[in-house]
Amino acid sequence: MFRSRRSFLVRHLWKQRCTTTSRGQGEGAPSNPEDLHNALRPAVHQLFKKLKDEQLWQLLQAVEGRGRWDGGCILLPWEVRAGKQALPPQVLVCRLYRWPDLRTSTELKSLSQCQNFWRRSGDGTSVCCTPYHYSRLATPEAAISSGYKVREVARPVLSNTALTEQESSLCNVRGLHDTTLSRGSIRDGHWCKLAYWEHRTRVGRLYSVTEPSVHIFYDLPKASGFCLGFLGSEPRNDMVRRTRKKIGQGLVLSHQQGEVWVYNQSEHPIFINSPTLATINTRGQTVHKVLPGYSIKVFDADRAADLSEHSEVGNGPCDLHSVRISFAKGWGTCYSRQFITSCPCWLEILLSTPK
Incomplete structure (x- = not known):
């Protein structure tokens, strides 16, 4: 009886392997x-x-659930072997169930629900092999070579006093609508506040984040966090309604040692603008397309401090402690939408500043 149950689990785990056609460096398989x-x-x-x-049963539940609920870590204290090369178990399961083109563990980042996320490098001998406890690591430096797309959004070079109304709304959208969007400080007990927008209208109240990580989603069973599906507003147009449904599992925002990371947990791309993702002396805004299953560091405190010393960035209209994310729809010169205020559903992250 025990053998038949185990055989049943093994057969079903093998059937769950990723067999979809290639969609680039995101969810999917090679040709x-x-x-x-x-x-x-x-x-x-x-x-x-x-x-x-x-543990087999736990792995099967994780794979079938595709990250929609968390069953905990599956820990192993060793390395398995694939051919002549040692292959860590987390790489093996991620190649089997999520990214067949994955090469090494350096391309992975533990998510906040994983024990490895809180463990210092080199601590312990066990490793989690739950595939949905990991994201694929995206970095601006490796964007072109890895297939992760970066789009430069060209903008006229304007002085601080010569911004058009549209440019002002792009860099400081809250100034046009609601002067209550105060970020506060870390001493206030939260490390960021979240504002959800539909086009140029803010929907719902500010959401203060005190925990190290938070889920932002439209529909995610057995989850807590900032649920956008519960936010009401005036009658929405069709574009907003369709985009809201694409948010799905949304994203995970986490804060650790002066860094803020975003994990795209939805089935559609998200588009991100953050001053600390841009190079020093970059004019205009850089918008990054992040595919499903990927994480990217959207804020670095040391980087922000360096940028603030350059007058072109630090004294400009853009806020170094503000990150903007559009769900499913991009903006900029490569898209029909030139500004994020034209995107149907987007999020503003107001990071608290130390005092």
Whole structure:
């Protein structure tokens, strides 16, 4: 009976492997994923043998749920082998169920619900092999070579006193609508506030974040956080309604040691603008397209301090402690929408400043 139950779990885990066609460096597989799976098969079965029955069941639930609920870490204290090269278990399961083109563990980042997220590098000997406890790491420096897309948004070079109304709304949109969007300070007990916008209208109240991480979502069972699906507003147009449904599992925002990270947990791209993602002396705004399953560092305190010393950035109209994220729709010269205020659904992150 126990053998039949275990065989049932192993068969179903193998059937759940990622077999979709390639969609670039995001969720999906290369053009011929079966070749990769056949090469990984010995290592995968070795991994399954090392897992206890309850861990196999836990892994099956995680894979079938695709991250919609969290069943905890599946910890292993060793490295499995794939062919002639040692392959860590987290790389193996992520290649099998999420990213067949994944190469090394350096391309992965633990998410906040994982024990590895809070563990210092090199601490302990165990590693989590829950595939949805990891994101694919995206960095602006590696954007072009990895297939992660960066778009430069050209903007006229204007002095601080010569901004048009549209330019002012792009850099300081809250000034046109609501002067109560005060970010506060870390001493106030929160490290950021969240404002949700539909086009040029803010919907709902500010959401203060005190925990190290927060989910921002439209529809996510068994989750707590900032639920955009509950926010009411005036009658919405069709574009807003369609985009809201695409938010789905949304994103995870986490704060750790002066860094802020965003994980795209939805099934659609998100578009991000943050001053600390741009190079020093960059004119205009840089908008980054982040695919499903990827994480990116959207704020770095040391980087913000360096930028504030350059008058072109620090004294300009753009706020170094403000990050803007549009769900599913991009903006800039490469899109029909030139400014984020034209995007149907977007989020403003107001980071608290130390005092």
